[in-house]
Amino acid sequence: MNRVIVIGAGPAGLSAAITIAESGYEVLILDEYMLAGGRLLGQLYEEENGKWWNGIKESKNLHDKAIALGIEIRLGTPVSNIEKTDGSWVIYTDEETYYTHHLLLATGAAEVPLPIPGWTLPGVMSVGAAQVMTNVHRVKPGNRGVIIGVNVLSSAIAMELKLADIDVACITLPKKNQVNKESGNPMDVMNSLLHVSHMAPSAFVKFGSKLMKNEFMKKMGITFFPKSGVKMWDIPIMLRKAVINIYGENTVEGVTIATINASGEVIEGTEENISADFVCIAGGLYPLAELAAVAGCPFYYIEELGGYVPLHNERMETVLDGLYVAGNITGVEGAKVAISQGVTAGLAIANNLSGGKQEVEIKEAIKRIEHTRDNAFIQFHPAVKEGKQKLQQYWEEYGQQAKVEVTI
């Protein structure tokens, strides 16, 4: 019972477990995937200092360190439910039921699906699926792909596909509909594209993004955006086109695209076909927080963090006793931020177990999250800091409310 349980062996969960074990406590990690590392496994990009961030190696380092500290990691173990009974957390999996007083949820993020006609055909996959096939399993998702959705993740993964010698015909937008209002609107997409320009080796995109930092220029940018698209990593990015259909008999054979105006409406008669044997859908990421929801955590919708996040404080404690969160479940960010959040959660847990011995370290760890965030190479939302401030505000308000209730 004194053993701490962590759900999720991604960068947040592994770092938390390492921190807890280093403080002298026993830890068990449960993860449904077949390898430790979570979504860190698929990551691969060149940082500003010219060094490669190799997710496989980073994951292996964390995993090996955890094993060396005696941490038990049970892979292939999906957690289907958690609940609190008789003062302890009960964790249900297919085979066993586990109990603990200190439970950390580090379940990460998931991709937002973009329903487009034809999207259920074999060969259509999320952009993250193509990343994992290519970088982790080392099987080509196909020979020639079309990426639908222009955002930080799709730009990074397009480059990773190129590295593996997979042809990307183009990156383009989904047709605007009720569900994908934002990702189908060239203006919003331009905003997110400006955001990845530091990752683009192409001078045109770099220059273009400096040029287009005000609203008027951005609108002009779209109107004058060449129909054939600008190129990033030699891949045409088409903001004036949108995919209206994915076609194929039993698997993907191609996509039909059409020209759109600056507000995303399709111009009739401009349809043309692009052949491809796979299609990636990039709808963006949202925090994967089902377990926090079934546990009864209060939730807040914070757009800057990618969606609904469970209420928690800077020490990664939720309002429920003994339940902690770290990593992308608290908002979508890069792996380094997830690591520093994991360390903080680990310290908070050790501190609660030791009766307050880690107070100083916790304060430093919280500062380190900020520092990591400020220096992050990939930022999924430009205003993530404001999102975090909003959450802090909600936490304080919630505390006030609780106090009022107690006095009444």
Place this chain on the structure above:
Amino acid sequence: MTSRIINHPVLDKVDDTDIVTFTYNNAEIHGLRNESLAAALLANNIRTLRVHEESGTPRGIYCNIGHCFECRVTVNGLQGVRACLTPVQEGMTVSSGEKFLTPVKDWRSNNE
């Protein structure tokens, strides 16, 4: 042809010598030990993992990390196994996902 990426400009070379044999819809397939079923099948150019329970239209992987349940197959008689989360083993018997009693499976009710 879909194929493996043995050499990569940044990542390590893949060791493709530890081969296992399994069956998919009675056909013999070769995969690498412990790679996911979804990856092994794709490396053999197989994308269709099941047909939709009602419409009969083909389905393959979507998320590749266990979230969407699109890749359900039957492994050694056990239905509803996610091909993207299952490591390939020697002698496994795999077949296309079969019809469920309820078409949509809610992963949270697994333990009931």
